[in-house]
Amino acid sequence: MSPDETENDDVPRVDLTSDSESNILFGQLLIKGDYIDEQTIKSTSRIMQKLGGEQTLFKILEKRGTLTRENLLDCIRVQQQPDISMGMLLHQLGEITRGQWQQAEQLRTHSGDFNHIGEILVGKQMLREDQYTEANAALTGYLYEEPDIGECDSLLLKNLPIKTCKVFGFFPIRRVDSSIIVAFENPELEDAQTEAARCFNTTVEAVLCSATALRRAFAAYERQAAPKTDAEKLVVKEGSASAWVNNILRNGVELSASDIHIQPTSDFVRVRYRIDGTLRDHDHLPLEQLEAMVSRLKIMAEADIAERRKHQDGRIDFENPETGAISELRASFFITINGEAVVLRVLRSDNRIVELKDIGMGDKTLEQFHKQALQAPNGVIIVTGPTGSGKTSTLYSCVQHLNNDTTSIITAEDPVEFQVDGISQCSINPKLGRTYEDSLKFIVRQDPDVIVLGEIRDASSATSAIQASLTGHKVLTTFHAEDTIGTLLRLMYMNIERFLIASTISCVMAQRLARKVCSSCAQPVKPKSAELKLLGWSLDSFHGGNFREGAGCEHCEFTGYKGRVAIFEVLIPNAAVRDSILESNNATDIRRISQESAGLVTLLEHGLVKASRGETSLAEVIRVLPRLTPPRPLLEIIRLTGIRQ
Ligand SMILES: [Zn+2]
Structure with a gap:
């Protein structure tokens, strides 16, 4: 037919x-x-x-x-x-x-x-x-075809009038006999085909391509044509995406990075490591590698490889191919205008919990914390600080200290970062409906002495923690706040009743990590007048200190720092502080009363004592610690904390 x-x-x-x-x-x-x-x-x-x-x-x-x-x-x-x-x-x-x-x-x-x-x-x-x-x-x-600069005849790209291409939305694909196949975003656009024919000085055959493909071709062309800057002098490396990914992860783990950042910019993929709290630029890779690397990481993290429009997360057990050591990484995929950015948090692989006496509190502060907060039968202990300030490690040091045969400890965490023998740990999973609030209801029925709540995030988890304390439990938790007094105020702003805050909170501990002066290249220094001015110290305030700085050596990669020290501000509310919580809205008042009557040593003051012992530098103290009130003279702070010189 x-x-x-x-x-x-x-x-x-x-x-x-x-x-x-x-x-x-x-x-x-x-x-x-x-x-x-x-x-x-x-x-x-x-x-x-x-x-x-x-x-x-x-x-x-x-x-x-x-x-x-x-x-x-x-x-x-x-x-x-x-x-x-x-x-x-x-x-x-x-x-x-x-x-x-x-x-x-x-x-x-x-x-x-x-x-x-x-x-x-x-x-x-x-x-x-x-x-x-x-x-x-x-x-x-029309026929459909996406332009690919890698496949394109270099003669066609030579002297390509890229501005005209952008205005009329076209890019050459290949030469066929005497005419040229050209991809257009819209071939019907007035004069587009005429302009293209004029540019290539011959007849063109129009095919249709997507706007995104066209933009990608323009960007690739400009990258290729642009004079190379230092950042772009990329060392083209051998191997596949998985080899690149392995290298990035292995370097990160070996350099003890806490976070690995893989971030696309408009020109290249930037790889950075956070080491001792500071981000360091490590490598620049070609943008063309991004997609394959992200896909590889998604496979490792069991994330959805086809999903490129939504943020995702996942977990990776990374085995170092050389040492065989396994590190657990938490992966976050985030959609940016330049492509997917990946940040990998390296969870502690050694699972070593620092003993409470070694976390770096002064003797006097530690004794007070131990007697009045940790050993008290109930009350809420809050460890506070920004992300990466070491509050989880401190929480675990407390948990480990309380852990014995006669104490029942139950946790709800997001996620469980350290495993402790002898306690019941639960990972929060909101996807499965296992939220903090929900888990807490069940924890209370498990007859605990100590409840560890990974984090207070909002009024409802704060209320849950306080309720648990009111029913006779000791509650340990973390909270995102600037300092101890800031924690109290934030709880008040969450509309938690003041009398509940005043009566249940047995301790607020604020924390920061400062870089430790490298012991291999440390040398004594005199405080600079600019530093003293920033700190609000007079010339004789720092009397009695032995300040140090690292000159830089191969042990510290010439940064002058290796490792970190924790700096604390411990508030154990006494009657006067509790009264001020009930009566005052004013952070300055509550802080003053806490300093005068409850022996509060501020983060800044504690940092200065550590700097005066040469553990960290004054520059670090200035960089990481809030400077809310002028510090007292060094000798007085030493007396208050019981930190020996
Ligand atoms: Zn050094």
Whole structure:
């Protein structure tokens, strides 16, 4: 049967059960284009009836091996049947559901814009941009192809008028005989094809490509053409994405980085490590590697590799290929305008919990903390500080100290970072409905003496912690606040009753980590007058101190610092402080009363004592510690903390 006879024969008498109008239209076109015959339509129609109309004509023909996607798109492209809409084609191809198709048709009626539907579907994440562009190409009679600068003839790129390319939205693909195939975002744009022909000084064959592909090609071209800056003098390294990823992770673990940052900029991928609390630039890699590296990391983290529009997280057990040591990493994938940024938090692999007496509190402070907070039968102990200030480590030192045969300790953490024998630890998992509040309800029924709540995040978890303390439990938790007094005020602002705060909180401990002066290259220094001025110290205030700085050596990678020291501010509220919590809104008042009556030594003061012992530098003290009130003279702080020189 020839196509002509078919046309006269009026094909629609074949009954296609579902979406019959659409299927009939496509059936007609396919017969007309000589891709299938009427016999095939009849047998396909029977299958469709059996399937209850769930599948489109094309999907069944495709499954039977009669027709490919390319065949259908070619058929549409060549015949240009105006009755076929974007929604109809996408549905026929199985790229959108019937519901999405109907939605698209409604949008089309509203906007009256044919292309707009595809853009809306892409915007609503119902469709990928390349699927839309390919369908759009077929419907407008063009071939679809994305430009690839790596595949492009270098002669075409030489002297490419990139500005004109950007204005008219095109990029060359390849030369075929005497003409050049050029990808256009919109070939119908006025003068676009004429301009392209003028640029290449020959005839052009237009193909359609997506806006994103075009932008990527422009960026790659400009990167290639631009004079190389230092940052871009990339050492092109051997090997696959997985080798790169392994290198990045191994270096990070070996340098004792706490975090590994893989961040795309507009020109390159920046790899940085946070070591001793400071981010250090480590490497610049070509942007082209990003996608493969991110995919590799997603596989390792068991994240969704196909998902590139949403933030994700996951966990990686990384085995160092040289030492065989396993490190646990928490991975976070974050969508930026330059691509996906990945940050890996290196969870402590050694699981070593520092003994409470060694965490770095002064003897006097430690004794007070021990007697009045840790050994008290109930009350809430809060460790506070910004992310990365070591509060979790301190929390565990306390837990370990309390851990014995006669004490029942139960935790709810997000996630469990250290495993402690003899206590019941639970990882919070909101995805499974295991929240702090929920877990706490069950913990109380487990007859605990000590409850460890990973973090107070909001009023409801704060209330939960306080309630648990009121029912006779000792509660240990962390909180994100600037300092001890700031913690009390933040709780007040969360509308926690003041009398509850005053009566249940047995200790607030604020903490920071400062870099430790490298012992291999440390040398004595005199405080600089600019430093003293910043600290609010007079010349004789620092009397009795032995300040040091690192000159820089190979042990510390010439930074002058190696390792970190913890700095504390411990508030154990006494009657006067509790009264001030009940009565005052003023941080300065509460802080003054705490200093005068409860022996509070501020973070800054404690840092200065540590600097005066040469453990850290004055520069570090200034960098990491809040300077809220002027510090007292050194000798007085030493007396208050009991830190020996
Ligand atoms: Zn050194």
